[in-house]
Amino acid sequence: MTASGRRSGRRGGSSPGELLRLIMDGRATTRTALAEVTGLARSTIAQRLEPLVSSGLVQETETGVSTGGRPPMVLTFNRAAGVILVADIGATLVRVALTDLAGTVLARTSQELAVAAGPEIVLGEVQARFDELLAQVGRADTDVRGIGIGVPGPVEFARGVAVSPPIMPGWNDYPIPVPFAARFHAPVLVDNDVNIMALGEYERCWRDKVNDLLFVKIGTGIGAGLIVDGRIRRGAQGAAGDIGHIRVVGADHVVCPCSNVGCLEAVAGGGALARQLREHGKQAAGPAEVVDLVRQGDPDAVGLVRGAGRQLGIVLAGLVNLLNPAVIVVGGRLANVDQQLLAGVRESIYSRSLPLATRNLQIVRSQLGENAGIAGAAALVLEHLLTPDAVDARLASGGLAGVTGASAATG
Numbered sequence: 001m002t003a004s005g006r007r008s009g010r011r012g013g014s015s016p017g018e019l020l021r022l023i024m025d026g027r028a029t030t031r032t033a034l035a036e037v038t039g040l041a042r043s044t045i046a047q048r049l050e051p052l053v054s055s056g057l058v059q060e061t062e063t064g065v066s067t068g069g070r071p072p073m074v075l076t077f078n079r080a081a082g083v084i085l086v087a088d089i090g091a092t093l094v095r096v097a098l099t100d101l102a103g104t105v106l107a108r109t110s111q112e113l114a115v116a117a118g119p120e121i122v123l124g125e126v127q128a129r130f131d132e133l134l135a136q137v138g139r140a141d142t143d144v145r146g147i148g149i150g151v152p153g154p155v156e157f158a159r160g161v162a163v164s165p166p167i168m169p170g171w172n173d174y175p176i177p178v179p180f181a182a183r184f185h186a187p188v189l190v191d192n193d194v195n196i197m198a199l200g201e202y203e204r205c206w207r208d209k210v211n212d213l214l215f216v217k218i219g220t221g222i223g224a225g226l227i228v229d230g231r232i233r234r235g236a237q238g239a240a241g242d243i244g245h246i247r248v249v250g251a252d253h254v255v256c257p258c259s260n261v262g263c264l265e266a267v268a269g270g271g272a273l274a275r276q277l278r279e280h281g282k283q284a285a286g287p288a289e290v291v292d293l294v295r296q297g298d299p300d301a302v303g304l305v306r307g308a309g310r311q312l313g314i315v316l317a318g319l320v321n322l323l324n325p326a327v328i329v330v331g332g333r334l335a336n337v338d339q340q341l342l343a344g345v346r347e348s349i350y351s352r353s354l355p356l357a358t359r360n361l362q363i364v365r366s367q368l369g370e371n372a373g374i375a376g377a378a379a380l381v382l383e384h385l386l387t388p389d390a391v392d393a394r395l396a397s398g399g400l401a402g403v404t405g406a407s408a409a410t411g
């Protein structure tokens with residue numbers, strides 16, 4: 001089908017991609033219902049369903065419920081028509097999962113691995129874990145419809161590369177999608193780890209309730225992901241949300257690894273808090289020990305986390321005034337002591353943001369926790385594959401089954 005055919009399909013009521021959406025949402029699950037909802041003739045419905053059925057994305061089965069006459073045939077989205085592979089690469093841990101086409105995790109694993117080991121080693125391990133998961137669920141390489149990868153650094157999304165990532169030596173401009181695209185002949189999407197967490201939390205927990213969400217990750221470092229009008233916003237180059245390097249007051253003596261002074265992350269990140277605890281003579285290698293000490297009621301740790309919450313809150317208050325989000329979701333390792341952290345965050349935000357912006361503002365802990373990245377990476381790929389525009393574009397360029405284009409630069 002040509003691009004103009006797609007457009008006329010939409011004008012006529014529904015393109016194949018839009019019919020798929022109606023079926024997936026359960027708004028129309030028979031040919032008769034599709035004709036009623038779209039106003040299209042049954043012959044047109046049949047024509048537009050054909051590629052969806054022949055590709056296996058849509059199945060047509062008897063209901064078994066007969067009301068006299070022939071039992072009606074029901075159309076369902078076939079979530080088993082392929083699988084998605086996702087990897088959430090963190091600073092020291094890689095989480096890998098295999099999902100169906102509804103984003104349900106069918107198999108998962110994780111591995112301690114420093115991202116600083118470099119792209120060849122880390123991506124080689126990810127490939128090996130993908131192999132294991134495919135074997136575990138009895139699927140072949142040709143069943144893979146898309147791959148989503150999150151990495152802990154700034155990403156130029158259109159090219160799928162990390163750009164000058166501070167904690168990822170050897171990854172600058174490395175073509176992450178290439179080895180996966182070459183092997184699986186499927187689209188490979190790469191994004192920043194906080195963006196995929198934001199997307200996961202939004203898709204799984206908030207999509208039906210709000211349009212504007214700010215996700216903040218506070219682990220070793222600090223970053224944010226923005227959902228505006230229901231869509232992730234990456235900015236012009238993909239660097240949006242890097243709030244860890246906003247300067248905070250009263251910290252001009254603190255040098256950040258980015259070489260500036262007084263960065264939020266260098267003062268209030270989990271790494272910075274651990275360092276301050278060590279200066280108090282406490283055993284704290286990183287954010288995990290900070291969390292442990294707070295849970296044990298260590299007064300230094302509790303005070304530091306609450307203070308970090310206030311510093312974070314001051315930066316977030318500025319973002320609230322700028323963006324007016326409906327909800328701020330706080331995730332990352334330090335969200336495990338949300339009571340202490342969020343007390344400080346709320347204190348600063350409510351005293352420094354405009355009343356109208358905070359009137360209905362919710363400030364909550366991540367519900368998905370450590371699974372947010374996996375959920376978001378799957379959501380990223382599924383949006384790329386199954387939105388009406390994406391389905392219609394792939395039909396226009398040659399079909400839905402198997403080969404979905406090996407390019408990473410999918411925009």
Ligand SMILES: [Zn+2]
Binds near residue numbers: 244245256258263265
């Ligand atoms: Zn910095």
